[in-house]
Amino acid sequence: MRTRWLKIPAAWITPLGVIGAVIAITWVGIAFTARLWVPFDPLSQDLPRLQAPGIDTLMGTDALGRDIFSRLMTGASVTIPLALMLVLMSLAVGTLIGAIAGYFGKWVDELLMRLTDLVMAFPTVILAMVVAAALGPSLFNAVIAAFVVSWPQYARMTRSIVLGLRTQNYVMAGRLMGFSPFKTLRVDIAPNVVGPILVLASLDVGTAILLLSGLSFLGLGAQPPTAEWGSMISAAIQNFDSWWIGLFPGLAILTVVMAFNFVGDSLRDIFDPTSQVSRAGARS
């Protein structure tokens, strides 16, 4: 009955998917509201330094006497929206390039795919570091650097799907009815691309968070005093004995990345029933 009220087919509800969705939605909620309810100003340096977790400060304080809990929660409002924005940007650009390459083929395909190969030829993190270092350390530049290395996978996947669909009878029928190439892509092909791309995007949110946090950890992303999870872990290195400074941002990254991965796995099962069947088979 509840399932019908939520309009979610029962087959879609898997334990991991639900857990992932709850954690992810919680983090997204925190990201957009944290500044309204955190107990301390995340930049205020008024508390005792290096105070261990306790009643006054739930997750302790850092080397400057800032409340780790407040910084962690407001850090979500830096990392998660940027990661979502990064994924959306990569999805939009990568899908468009992949669709054009797959549909038009010939030299257009060659040109766009060689460009994609060029980006994919470099190790992702190294290329992101090079781009971020060249542009100068800042969160905005870190997002651009991450975008540069993230879009090709969307282009690749979209192209492969479009290549398979463009010779289908219903697509050809649309063309014979006088559909322009872009109308064909929008009306006949896009609905078949959305599912796999959504799965990829949901899995990619975790990767984006890891990449942005990694760049900040290396000093190429968020700059002090911004509360950002990667830079908070980086600061913990200077105070190795105060375990709480690095532990909680690390746990935050762990939970949010796992949550989005669980959601992505569930979406894959939904859009690709064969994977669900194969899992069920393995279990039985």
Add this chain to the structure above:
Amino acid sequence: MRTKFRYVAAAFGLTASLALAGCAAAAPEASDSIVIDTAFTLETSDPGRNYVPTGYMVSKALYETLLDFAGSDESTPVDGLASYESNEDATAFTFTLKDGRVFSDGSAITAEDVVFSLNRVAGMTESKANFLMNGITVTKIDDMTVELSTETPSLKLPALMTNPSLAILNSALVIENGGTTDDSDAAEAFLNETSAGSGPYILDTVNFESQVVLTENENYNGDEDIDFTRVVIRNVSEAATQKINLEGDDSQVAVDLSGDQVASLSDGINVFSTPSAQTIFLLINQSEEVGGVTSNPDFANAVRYALDYPALLELAGAGSEQATGVIPPSFLGALESGVEQDLDAAAASLDASGYDGESITLEYPNDYPVGGVSFTPLAERIQSQLADAGITIELAPAPFTTQIDSYVNGTEAFSIWFWGPDYADSANFLPFSAGQKVGLRAGWTAEQDSDVVNLAAAAENATNFDERETAFSNFAEALQQRGPFVPLIVPGSNIATASYIDGVAYNSTWTMDIAELQAK
């Protein structure tokens, strides 16, 4: 039954053994051998070529110098291998060697050895320590007497003669193994395997990447009475690892602990905390082209009075002190007290400076802690304090190797840097003067403040110690009032030892004298 009894007896025996072993670990006892953990800066064990801290520590144990410092007091040199007298205008210094002193091979120390050793450093132009002998002429008077002379008054010369780079070598042995007094010197390879000095230790083995082993010099007949006959100096780059090793009795001395780390050390560890000779300061560029509004002297004053120095000092931990000026506390001419926060004075200066709320970029190296003080939290606190005073700061951290070029080239408008002495004398801080090396990095030319230039010249050329101390104080005071530098912190030096070790005395050049470590 008998089998069960055996099992019980064996278990009891094992438990007793473990308990005894545990007791032994809990209460370490003195032995003839100690292990010292430090982050290596070691390139050579040839004292004449060395110019890095770990190398100085090793050289100090293997060799002796004409003069020395007593414990941590670096204000006045005391007798080493020799005593000295100077003429009235401080241009000629006569050193008389002590009778009966010998090298580790038993041969006597003579004036020939002094002349050779000092001229060797003067002649090796590629040596980083070569500048220590600039303008000094060495002349043998007799077998036990040497005169060092300079063209201009040089009261810093006695302090220079304490530097381990100017150690006295066994000239016959070094010459036999390629030693010369010019660039053709080839004795480094020999000195990297064998020591040729008169210090309380001799070199046993050396690996510049991992460890140095020193053993007792059987022929030593100086004043030191060493308790540890074998010393292992290990390269442990992470201070956190040094702490773990010390607490686990894997080492007996940890040299590079931060103030926060010594605060959390377990019981039974001795900690010797003292201000180092490094000074961390803010640079405020006086060139309008480089700094814009920072070039207005009133802006420097606004920053100077806006800062809450005790709150900055809190970040530095044990042993640290507020920098009272560009000259750190243990040096001649250091000021008694530093600047105090005065927000009214800061506001008045800020109004007078023409500052209009624009964002000023604060640059600093973010991967190079000095004396355990990391610059990122320091910069964040400065940013917060200056924001309270109405100055908007944007932080621009970068790795040391990236940041150093713009600092040296004088293209940073506002930055955090540090300065440490090359030798234990206040003359090391004269480069902060207008028109000098550090002054020019802050865009401060000699024409902009001729008074400070004259004060620096008076300190440089003073001919007696009272006059010199006054001159240095006047120089430091003038910089404190109107210089483009805001001295912030003198970080602490924290040396921790096992409970049974005493005698640690910090020195800004050789960090500590290993021979002075004593078993309680």
